[in-house]
Ligand SMILES: Nc1ncnc2c1ncn2[C@@H]1O[C@H](COP(=O)(O)OP(=O)(O)O)[C@@H](O)[C@H]1O
């Protein structure tokens with residue numbers, strides 16, 4: 001009989017302070033449900049909406065009842081006395097013996113997908129799934145994301161960025177700049193957010209001021225962008241230094257554009273996999289996806305989103321998401337399933353990639369300030 005294998009102690013982190021708290025819960029439930037209990041001991045690291053670590057009883061309200069016997073919560077029933085995430089992960093509260101081997105931060109949006117949690121995990125020295133600090137931060141900031149994409153020669157929809165403060169002061173000037181550069185419709189969106197929160201389609205001059213000011217309520221910077229009459233295509237990327245691109249899928253939103261309601265509330269929004277597009281368009285999108293992933297120095301996974309202009313056939317790169325939705329009906333796992341990688345295999349691969357990246361980063365030799373070789377040889 002084969003010896004019993006050591007289980008990987010996997011911390012699944014979910015919830016969080018962002019507006020995408022509920023989406024994260026659904027993604028985490030799918031991830032936990034897709035794990036083989038023989039292979040993993042799952043530690044549920046719930047984060048409440050106020051950013052504290054969820055107590056065991058709070059975790060019970062965050063995950064489906066059917067999954068609860070498959071996880072152990074990171075903290076006990078402390079009630080109002082839960083530790084903060086930082087000291088808990090750094091092992092300052094006596095939980096060091098239950099430290100996860102690796103963490104899957106299934107968190108979307110600010111304080112999760114934006115490099116902050118990744119930075120904390122780096123400091124704690126815990127391997128984790130997905131993009132590192134830089135790629136996560138850039139992937140969340142549409143301003144810097146676009147700068148890197150442009151630098152890499154990728155097709156970015158014509159846009160400009162304005163500080164929310166500047167916007168309020170120079171509204172009329174900004175309106176006429178958008179009109180003369182793009183015409184209508186125009187889109188306005190907060191630079192750092194996601195889930196279509198604060199994204200507005202502006203049909204004419206009469207709607208401009210109110211929409212951009214509303215976007216400005218969510219962030220320090222607003223992106224004002226030419227509206228494209230587009231089909232929305234998405235491609236999944238998986239890997240570290242030699243990433244692979246999946247087949248291309250199409251999102252068919254139930255509303256005028258893929259706003260928050262269409263994304264999460266309207267069951268009529270659907271995905272078409274593979275997208276019904278010309279083979280050369282699919283090839284172009286897969287190639288652009290890998291280039292976008294490399295442009296931000298991605299690792300692990302990302303979903304890359306495109307617009308295909310209905311009138312001209314031009315492919316535009318819209319954005320990269322470093323922690324895409326991971327529910328069983330989300331595009332990312334579905335795209336890989338269509339490539340022959342079922343959910344459980346995909347998660348195993350992501351965990352392997354997380355370990356691989358951690359090992360690789362740990363392996364670099366630190367340079368000694370006195371210039372001697374830091375290779376550890378006695379000289
Ligand atoms: N320039 C644009 N042209 C056409 N539709 C757009 C444009 N920008 C955004 N949209 C629509 O708004 C949705 C959300 O915008 P997006 O830039 O993807 O922000 P988020 O990070 O919130 O997903 C897109 O999926 C698309 O439906």
Ligand SMILES: [Mg+2]
Pocket residue numbers: 195196305319
């Ligand atoms: Mg989007």
